[in-house]
Amino acid sequence: MEDLSAAMAKTKGVTMVELNGNKTKTIKGRVVLMKKNLTDMTDPAASLLDRVRELLHHRVSLQLISATQVDFANWKRGKLSMPAYLEDWVATLVPITAKEATYSITFEWDAETMGVPGAFIVRNHHHSQFYLKNVTLYDDHGSPWVHFDCNSWVYPTNRYTYNRIFFSNKSYLPSETPEALRDYRMEELENLRGNGRKGELKEWDRVYDYAYYNDLGSPELGQGHARPVLGGSDKYPYPRRGKTGRAPNRKDPNTESRLHGLDVIFLNIYVPRDERFSTVKFWDFLAYFVKAVSQTMGTVLDDHNILEFHSIQDVLNLYEGHIKLPKNDTLKGIRDVIPWTLVKELLRNDGEKFMKFPIPAVIKEDKNAWRTDEEFARETLAGLNPVVISRLREFPPTSKLDPEEYGDQHSSIRKDDIEKNMDRSVKQALDENRLFILDHHDGLMPYLRRINSTSTKTYATRTIFFLQDDGTLKPLAIELSLPHPQGDKHGSVSKVFTPENDGIGKSVWQLAKAYVGVNDSGYHQLISHWLNTHAVVEPFIIASNRQLSVLHPIYKLLHPHFRDTMNINALARMLLINANGIVELTVYPRKYALEMSSAIYKSWNFTEQALPADLLKRGMAVKDSRSPNGISLVIKDYPFAVDGLEIWSAIETWVTEYSSFYYPSDTAVQTDSELQSWWEEIRNEGHGDLKDKPWWPEMRTKHDLIQACTTIIWMASALHASVNFGQYPYAGYLPNRPTVSRRFMPESGTKEYAELEKNPDKALLKTITPQDQTMIGVSLIEILSRHSADEIYLGQRDTLEWTSDEKPLAALERFRDRLIEIEKNIATRNSDSNLKNRTGPVNVPYTLLYPNTSDYSGEGGLTGMGIPNSISI
Structure with missing residues (x-):
């Protein structure tokens, strides 16, 4: 309770005001939130209607809850202040784009009798929702006293059957929670679990629950559109995904009905509102999508035959178009009207080519080195x-x-x-x-x-x-x-x-390498990328929100690494990995793509996702007690492993220092009721099809906790970055990474063999991904390879006040300092000519595990570097 005692000491001499003839103590507060704005096309009248509600005294109120003084008449819960209201709502203009606004608020609060606030209830009596970023209370000297890090959408009160509660940025293990806050802590978790809520979930619902992957098929359209349910069976095991509660398909009750109409156009698939993209991220995503469609259509219009490339030059023409917009400043004013990303991508004013793909790094310097x-x-x-x-x-x-x-x-x-x-x-x-x-x-x-x-x-x-x-x-x-x-x-x-180095043998060998590329591309997209990062991490997100309070230190540790993942996974189920979706259209397993990933999930092992364990399993390293990670690489110049082990070690040190502050002993881990429920649910529910595997850690020691959290953070950040952001640099040029093969190796004496001998490139292009599928595939990976403008990178938090505990804050600073050192090490290695695997014949430096700490406020894009905190795309 040291922080609460210190906070109490800071309240001496709080302001006295005259109220109805009585002297009342008050405290001032600052509320930072983001209103709905004109970029929200679904409710353009929201701002006006909110003002009308405000004038009718249907306002936004906050009610403080004491963390130190209980109200025995209210079941020993914290004492409550009188409701206070946001000031000057009507007078504060709504920005056209998504921007924060600050409001003042004044509470009646006597610290001598009420103690220190540890939470507050917010009631939104307006027409529309708002994004509540944070609330700060000040002492009478104007210094920050108590801070609440909120980061949540608050809907009108009629959307909830309970009070919306936010807690201060102090962390507590369950057993250490002040008595005044315990019931509030437990009730908030119960609300997030949904208590077995049935029926379709709506955007204002905050329910985190599990479901099988039973929403990929559309059996009502025929057998060719049906897909097996993944998860819940020995035949098709799979990680769980977030529940949406949609009705069963009318043709097959085991399949969930899919979205149609406007819900698809507006990407309106349910995930808890706080898991959805920010406004900036949504417009980035939409802009890149529209740009990708325009590129595809523009290229199709250039060619009467959209099925085949006739030559390598045809492929290069995707990137070497000549349509340009002039450099000028005439568009600058537009950025204040609609999101700038959309302007920049659709109406280029920087001299870049319009409706053409960017040149992939693999052919930027040498168009033939990939061969x-x-x-x-x-x-x-x-x-x-x-x-x-x-x-x-x-x-x-x-x-x-x-x-x-x-x-x-x-x-x-x-x-x-x-x-x-x-x-x-x-x-x-x-x-x-x-x-x-x-x-x-x-x-x-x-x-x-x-x-x-x-x-x-x-x-x-x-x-x-x-x-x-x-x-x-x-x-x-x-x-x-x-x-x-x-x-x-x-x-x-x-x-x-x-x-073979010449003749037909050389052409046959090139074609054999293409078949390997097809295999590797499919495995990469379905297993290395989708299954081993996106799909397996989602159950950890669901369990964390269901079993770990926002007050829990492990929730605060892991939460940044879950940002946007449920949203991007939901969009994937809607558009990418569904029956006849983009993945089935562009990747060789076709309709068996996700079913094949289910077969490989059978052998998934959580402990082997740790980088040192993975390298040992693959024989790429051997045990070595003298080395920092206890292993020594067999190939010393293995860029992914060399850079990855430095990142892994930095994450592990950060997690160790952070966890040790809250868990002084193994007993503290064993007696943490929320932590034990969290781990049990991950094993028995989230990854329930593998619950009987002997490799699951028991979560009985600090070592178990540190290794589990390090592995989760590694999968969600660095591992995902290493297999995601290289897609466009390498696979944006399809001959280098074909995703489909359409005919077998030609046999001697056939016309296909004669064609291979006469025109090897044409034979190659007739074998691998055709033009129309190339357009779709390249458009997709261009979107997936881009960093959004509001990306939050490893070592960064979206606020400096995410915790009030000083030692974890200092540990985070050391983590960031270590990442800066790693950046320097990577740059040094990339410039070492003796390390030939760092750049190779194509002269593309290995930067996929470059943390990019200096680009925290950059504009994103196809940078080919930077480790986001989470699987955010």
């Missing part, structure tokens, strides 16, 4: 999917698929295939930890027969690399496998291809 074996190999270590490659520990590579069901699936690559391209034997290379594999065989093979029954024609691939003396990888062999034509139990049919 090289060196770049093909380097991108497994420093590209957009550097989390799959593993060390080869036995030869030939083996399969873990059940031979009773899938027959012999072991690799057909032999020693002769690879020894001809390295200066030692396979045994020597294995003993020296020089052989590595990009293995997409087992994950794809069970689905390959069905996938190839669609328009996709592809292979399950294995690619073997050799670690050279200069630290770079050299591809040695690619194996392309198909299910046996006589049935799965007969195993696979495979062909092995090795590098």
Whole structure:
């Protein structure tokens, strides 16, 4: 209670005013909020109607709750002040765009008898909602006394069956909560759980609950639009998503009905209102979406045949258009009328090309370097999917698929295939930890027969690399496998291809690398990106809001890392990963995309999401007690791992210092009722299909808590940044990262083989992603690769007053200082010519794990750097 005692001491001499002949003590307050404005197209009359309500004395009131003095007549809850009202609402103009406004408020409050406020009740009697940012109370000297960090939308009182309560920025473990606030703390959590609320949830509802992924299909449109329910079964396990409560589909009661009409146009899918994009973020997203559509349409209009690219130059023309708007200042005034992002992207006044895609980094300096074996190999270590490659520990590579069901699936690559391209034997290379594999065989093979029954024609691939003396990888062999034509139990049919430098052999090898790219692109989008960050993190968000009070220190630690994730996941279910959505249209598994990710989720392991554990599992590191993280990298120049381990260590140190302030012992962890309920719900509900797995931490020690929180923050921040923001730089140029293959490797003597021999590029383009799908896919990843203007990065908080505890504040400063040091280290490594994997033949520095602490107030965009706190796109 030291902070409360100190706050009490600051109230001596509070202001006395005359009220009805009696002297009454008062305290002043400042309320910062954001009204609805003209950019909210759904309710343009909101401001006027709020003013009318204000004039009719239907106002916004706040009522303080004491944290130190209880009212025995009110079930020992904190004493309440009289309601106080926001001042000068009518006189305060509403800005056209989303901006904060500040209001004064005066409370009747006698600190000697009422103590220190620890919470307040807000009642909104206006027509429309407002965003309440914070409230600060001042002592009689004008110094801040108590601060409330709110950051929440407050709807009119008729939308709630309970009082909206906000707590001060002091953290308490459940057992340490002042008696005056305990009931309020518990009731707020009950409200957020929804108490089993049934029916469709509305935008003002604040309910966090779980549901299966049963909203992806539209079975009423026919069998081709139906999709299995993911989650709740051994056949299709999956993380839980946020509940919307929509009615069952009229064709299939196990499927939730989908949105239609205006709800789709306005992206109006339910998530708790505080989880939705900010106004700035929404307009950014909308602007990028409209711009992407205009680019796609503009390019389609340029070509009578929208199905195929005829040459590599056709692809390059996507970025090398000639439509420009002149540089001038005539548009500057418009930015005050509608969001500037929309102006900037649709009416360019900076000389950039209009209705054309930005040039992807991979072809910016050299249009052909992506073709090289060196770049093909380097991108497994420093590209957009550097989390799959593993060390080869036995030869030939083996399969873990059940031979009773899938027959012999072991690799057909032999020693002769690879020894001809390295200066030692396979045994020597294995003993020296020089052989590595990009293995997409087992994950794809069970689905390959069905996938190839669609328009996709592809292979399950294995690619073997050799670690050279200069630290770079050299591809040695690619194996392309198909299910046996006589049935799965007969195993696979495979062909092995090795590098060739000229003639038809060179063209065949280039095509083999394209099939590997197709496999890796699909795995990246569905597993590395969607499943292992977006989908698996959402249950942690739901459980945190249901079981951890906003007063809880672990809630305050994790909450910044959950920003916008439920919203972007909901939009993904609406537009991207749904039946016949953009992912199914542009990524090779087609209608089996999410079903395939469910199969891979079966082997998901929370503890292995920690970076050191992941590297050990993949054999990319070995245990080493002398190293900072207890491991030593097998490939010293592995940019993702080198930068990632520094980021991981910084996060772990920050979490350790923060948690140790609140948890002095293991007993404190064990006796924290909210923490134990939180962890139990994550395991049994959020990831309920894996609840019986033995790898779940028990949450009995400080070490358990620190490792769990570090892993969650890593997944939501750095891991997501590493697999998301490289999409446009590398995959914005589809020949480098094709997402679809439409025909098999041509056989000698066929017309396709003759075409490959005569015109390799045309044969390649006829095999990989066609033009129309390229347009859609590139438009999507341009949106996903952009940082929004209001991005909040690792080491940053949206307010400096998120806690009143000084030691956690100091620990956060040290965390940020460490991130600045890491930036310098990354810049140094990127400029070291001896580290060839840092930039490669394409000369693209590895910056995907560059924290970018200096760009906290930047305008966002395709920066290719910066680690947002959360999965915000």
